[in-house]
Amino acid sequence: MSQKPIRKLPPVALLGMAWLVPGSAHLFLNRRFRAALFFVTVGLFFWLSMVLGAYVVIPGTEVYATESFAFFKFLGGLANGLHFFLALIFKSEILNYTTINELKAVLTNEYATTLLYTAGIINILSGVDAMDIWKGKKN
Amino acid sequence: MGPVILGFIFALLVSGCFAFIERSERRDRIRYFIKAFVYFFLSILILGWLMRLLPL
Numbered sequence: 001m002s003q004k005p006i007r008k009l010p011p012v013a014l015l016g017m018a019w020l021v022p023g024s025a026h027l028f029l030n031r032r033f034r035a036a037l038f039f040v041t042v043g044l045f046f047w048l049s050m051v052l053g054a055y056v057v058i059p060g061t062e063v064y065a066t067e068s069f070a071f072f073k074f075l076g077g078l079a080n081g082l083h084f085f086l087a088l089i090f091k092s093e094i095l096n097y098t099t100i101n102e103l104k105a106v107l108t109n110e111y112a113t114t115l116l117y118t119a120g121i122i123n124i125l126s127g128v129d130a131m132d133i134w135k136g137k138k139n
Numbered sequence: 140m141g142p143v144i145l146g147f148i149f150a151l152l153v154s155g156c157f158a159f160i161e162r163s164e165r166r167d168r169i170r171y172f173i174k175a176f177v178y179f180f181l182s183i184l185i186l187g188w189l190m191r192l193l194p195l
Contacts, residue, residue, distance in 0.1 A: 041152040129160045
């Protein structure tokens with residue numbers, strides 16, 4: 001039998017919360033272990049991908065114009081929520097790579113890209129899971 | 140960080156997330172986690188080993 005959520009929010013706000021800070025919606029619904037798991041997984045995958053040489057694609061840049069499936073890559077990055085925006089601000093300060101070609105030449109770039117988009121998908125799935133809990137379909 | 144360790148962390152965390160998303164009961168969840176982890180990690184090892192044979 002499904003357990004009733006303790007607190008309620010409008011669904012759009014819950015989805016926004018889940019997207020922006022991974023695991024926050026589960027924490028709000030009192031699912032602490034699940035919240036920690038999603039927070040750690042998305043955060044670890046995203047920042048590991050940044051360290052291993054992934055790059056985010058943003059509309060209006062030179063990379064966006066030359067990259068294949070650029071819009072989907074942008075969405076994949078954006079799915080990571082706050083991490084995506086933090087990466088835009090701090091990535092150049094963390095890493096020494098200056099050009100996109102340098103990043104593509106890094107040996108671990110393929111691993112990094114896999115981790116980046118997996119983190120985005122997990123974040124979206126965690127939002128869907130939070131919605132199911134909110135509706136009472138899951139415990 | 141070696142690719143095997145990276146694959147292990149990937150398989151471990153993704154299996155954990157999938158187990159929580161896909162299964163509601165504790166017992167089912169543990170079984171699903173173990174099964175998904177073994178499939179993920181074995182796939183990584185086998186495909187990684189096979190790709191070594193490719194002339195890349």
